[in-house]
Amino acid sequence: MDQLTLLVWAGLTAVVVSVVVAVRWKRKTRLDIELSEFIGLVLAVLGVISSCQLLYKALTLQALKDLLGQDIVTLVIGAIAVIWVSVKEVWKALF
Numbered sequence: 001m002d003q004l005t006l007l008v009w010a011g012l013t014a015v016v017v018s019v020v021v022a023v024r025w026k027r028k029t030r031l032d033i034e035l036s037e038f039i040g041l042v043l044a045v046l047g048v049i050s051s052c053q054l055l056y057k058a059l060t061l062q063a064l065k066d067l068l069g070q071d072i073v074t075l076v077i078g079a080i081a082v083i084w085v086s087v088k089e090v091w092k093a094l095f
Helices: 003-026 035-060 062-094
Strands: none
Touching (some): 003 035, 035 062
């Protein structure tokens, strides 16, 4: 993981955790985040960032397209699935 990706990940993680706490505070539910929820949020943010990078590379790198051929579709679907599951994890933490 390069330094820019690490900084983006840390920043987005801080934003997501802050949003979860703010939404819980606004809804008057419990404000504390358990360790398992925090780890889930951190991994969800990392999953979205990594999958977005993978999608970008799958759609722009000709060498990857040549290597995978028709299997590039499977790679793209897998990246979209990880993004979907990660967003659902963040949504679940909000409510």
